[in-house]
Amino acid sequence: MTAIFHISYIIMSIPFNEISNEISYNEISNEIPMNPLALDIPITPDFSFLSPSNEATMKSAYQVIQRMECWHILRNFHDESFMFTHDSRVIAIIDAVNNSYGGHSAGSLGCTMRDLQYIAKYGFSEYRRKMLEPEEDHRIPVRRPTPMASQYIPQ
16 A cells, blocks of 8 residues: 555656646646637637737737637636736736737736637637627617706796
8 A cells, every 4th residue: 555655646746747748737827728629719810800900919919828828727717807916827928918019008908818818718709709799789878858847837
């Protein structure tokens, strides 16, 4: 029994990437990366359905996430805000996305991260469909002013 425990302890202490060269840990998360083919995450997506500036922003950010292999981190991100998170993995992703594009405001960076998270959760085809469908009008209808009561009082 002691020999079995000792052998299993030695095997468990060997880093996973030394056991198998085909699957390696992600440098940021120390987790096995999600297979991008499991979801609809194409290698080179076409963002031409977006405005030219948004297309450039999303292409740049998407390539960063592909290169870092961190779709699973975005997919499982549950904090309320990307901009105020304390998760060091997400902060590293945000820094890389921001440095890659170089023209982000805090707002555009937050929106870009939410778009990437949507792709990570639902796939690129669903993201494209959502972006192309007409937006519902959720505004409160404007009430026309009613005539004042004094207009109806006989003179």
